[in-house]
Amino acid sequence: xxxxxxxxxxxxxxxxxxxxxxxxxxxxxxxxxxxxxxxxxxxxxxxxxxxxxxxxxxxxxxxxxxxxxxxxxxxxxxxxxxxxxxxxxxxxxxxxxxxxxxxxxxxxxxxxxxxxxxxxxxxxxxxxxxxxxxxxxxxxxxxxxxxxxxxxxxxxxxxxxxxxxxxxxxxxxxxxxxxxxxxxxxxxxxxxxxxxxxxxxxxxxxxxxxxxxxxxxxxxxxxxxxxxxxxxxxxxxxxxxxxxxxxxxxxxxxxxxxxxxxxxxxx
Amino acid sequence: xxxxxxxxxxxxxxxxxxxxxxxxxxxxxxxxxxxxxxxxxxxxxxxxxxxxxxxxxxxxxxxxxxxxxxxxxxxxxxxxxxxxxxxxxxxxxxxxxxxxxxxxxxxxxxxxxxxxxxxxxxxxxxxxxxxxxxxxxxxxxxxxxxxxxxxxxxxxxxxxxxxxxxxxxxxxxxxxxxxxxxxxxxxxxxxxxxxxxxxxxxxxxxxxxxxxxxxxxxxxxxxxxxxxxxxxxxxxxxxxxxxxxxxxxxxxxxxxxxxxxxxxxxx
Numbered sequence: 418x419x420x421x422x423x424x425x426x427x428x429x430x431x432x433x434x435x436x437x438x439x440x441x442x443x444x445x446x447x448x449x450x451x452x453x454x455x456x457x458x459x460x461x462x463x464x465x466x467x468x469x470x471x472x473x474x475x476x477x478x479x480x481x482x483x484x485x486x487x488x489x490x491x492x493x494x495x496x497x498x499x500x501x502x503x504x505x506x507x508x509x510x511x512x513x514x515x516x517x518x519x520x521x522x523x524x525x526x527x528x529x530x531x532x533x534x535x536x537x538x539x540x541x542x543x544x545x546x547x548x549x550x551x552x553x554x555x556x557x558x559x560x561x562x563x564x565x566x567x568x569x570x571x572x573x574x575x576x577x578x579x580x581x582x583x584x585x586x587x588x589x590x591x592x593x594x595x596x597x598x599x600x601x602x603x604x605x606x607x608x609x610x611x612x613x614x615x616x617x618x619x620x621x622x623x624x625x626x627x628x629x630x631x632x633x634x635x636x637x638x639x640x641x642x643x644x645x646x647x648x649x650x651x652x653x654x655x656x657x658x659x660x661x662x663x664x665x666x667x668x669x670x671x672x673x674x675x676x677x678x679x680x681x682x683x684x
Numbered sequence: 685x686x687x688x689x690x691x692x693x694x695x696x697x698x699x700x701x702x703x704x705x706x707x708x709x710x711x712x713x714x715x716x717x718x719x720x721x722x723x724x725x726x727x728x729x730x731x732x733x734x735x736x737x738x739x740x741x742x743x744x745x746x747x748x749x750x751x752x753x754x755x756x757x758x759x760x761x762x763x764x765x766x767x768x769x770x771x772x773x774x775x776x777x778x779x780x781x782x783x784x785x786x787x788x789x790x791x792x793x794x795x796x797x798x799x800x801x802x803x804x805x806x807x808x809x810x811x812x813x814x815x816x817x818x819x820x821x822x823x824x825x826x827x828x829x830x831x832x833x834x835x836x837x838x839x840x841x842x843x844x845x846x847x848x849x850x851x852x853x854x855x856x857x858x859x860x861x862x863x864x865x866x867x868x869x870x871x872x873x874x875x876x877x878x879x880x881x882x883x884x885x886x887x888x889x890x891x892x893x894x895x896x897x898x899x900x901x902x903x904x905x906x907x908x909x910x911x912x913x914x915x916x917x918x919x920x921x922x923x924x925x926x927x928x929x930x931x932x933x934x935x936x937x938x939x940x941x942x943x944x945x946x947x948x949x950x951x
Contacts, residue, residue: 448798450721537713
């Protein structure tokens with residue numbers, strides 16, 4: 418039985434090495450599209466396990482009207498954000514209603530323009546932001562970020578990942594403040610944003626530290642796991658890790674149940 | 685409840701249109717890597733549902749020795765074959781022992797050289813064939829195709845897909861003959877190989893027709909579903925299909941259970 422206190426952790430520098438190895442032509446041979454797809458699917462499955470979708474009938478004249486749980490996805494500028502966009506697509510398919518905050522778009526990469534088009538294709542809304550290039554985005558909601566938090570049932574933190582180095586780049590400062598003060602459940606992708614990847618939480622504005630309700634470690638857990646609270650649920654999504662990779666990077670063998678793409682680690 | 689007799693079917697020409705739409709920058713916005721990953725994962729999950737992995741202790745001096753179910757994956761030259769390679773990787777992770785027959789390799793495409801390197805990385809064996817370029821393949825088994833059938837518990841038919849047009853290109857004729865005569869369970873990916881995509885089975889050598897034990901329709905079922913036997917189990921793996929796509933291509937809404945990537949259709 419894997420426990421947070423004994424599970425093997427990857428340092429930020431080893432995580433970067435592992436990532437390069439997975440995608441090298443002589444190593445894992447994976448493409449970024451493949452790995453991001455599996456990562457985003459794992460995040461969506463962890464959300465499903467922690468907060469199963471509720472279909473609550475609305476007071477409405479049509480019987481078919483149901484309220485789907487609203488998920489706000491906070492998307493950073495890099496691959497952690499990309500994982501979040503893939504997760505949004507799968508969450509929509511799993512029965513949630515997604516709203517995407519994506520203020521700093523990568524418009525040069527076909528991977529990222531494709532991910533945005535997938536959102537359009539699934540009729541997923543974007544939050545209107547000053548930094549958002551409205552071209553190529555189909556559906557908008559005009560809300561402040563603070564209102565979007567209030568309106569949502571679940572928040573996905575896909576802002577910064579294992580390569581994060583302080584200080585927090587704009588326009589994400591407000592998002593971190595809201596993550597720190599919200600009473601909504603927050604699911605962090607790989608690393609809680611603003612935390613030091615190896616050493617844990619940082620009190621950015623002397624307002625206390627941000628603590629996620631759920632952490633989904635991707636590939637393998639990072640040093641942040643030492644600092645999550647007793648009430649934080651921890652899932653690992655690494656069902657693409659070979660035995661060779663486990664040996665090379667000294668990772669635990671994770672036992673997944675059935676065809677699950679995530680496994681929960683106990684306290 | 686979806687039934688084979690009433691489910692909506694895609695013609696081969698509409699399937700080709702749908703595929704182009706899914707991958708167009710103004711349509712679905714998907715990359716082939718993403719779609720193939722989800723397709724291969726769906727195939728692996730269908731195999732898991734139909735033939736759950738058995739871990740049988742071998743007579744051996746070490747207690748840890750277990751025999752894993754052996755899966756032979758017949759990989760064609762195109763995207764159907766690519767789905768099979770992705771399925772092989774996921775099947776290995778799900779507890780099966782995979783052996784890949786891939787006699788006609790696409791060595792120009794980074795997608796396909798990557799898929800082959802993923803097999804190497806997972807220590808998956810290839811069947812040695814005259815057409816196989818032994819370079820860049822790590823692990824071989826020297827067996828005839830006929831012996832590989834005998835040695836396997838489950839066969840995956842990922843030879844030809846919805847764009848197949850007769851005649852059968854070499855070196856796949858023998859594989860079709862063995863699929864027709866084998867008593868092992870055969871899982872066909874999207875379309876049973878050698879069948880007319882719209883009109884069903886073809887008796888290639890006047891030896892009877894090939895009938896799969898399991899059919900995994902990808903995206904949406906093709907015309908072949910009209911001709912599967914009462915004992916053929918049918919799964920649909922299309923958990924990436926949007927409402928917009930359902931409407932545009934007149935597809936059924938498939939109800940998936942939980943986080944499953946496949947749903948079974950009843951007779």
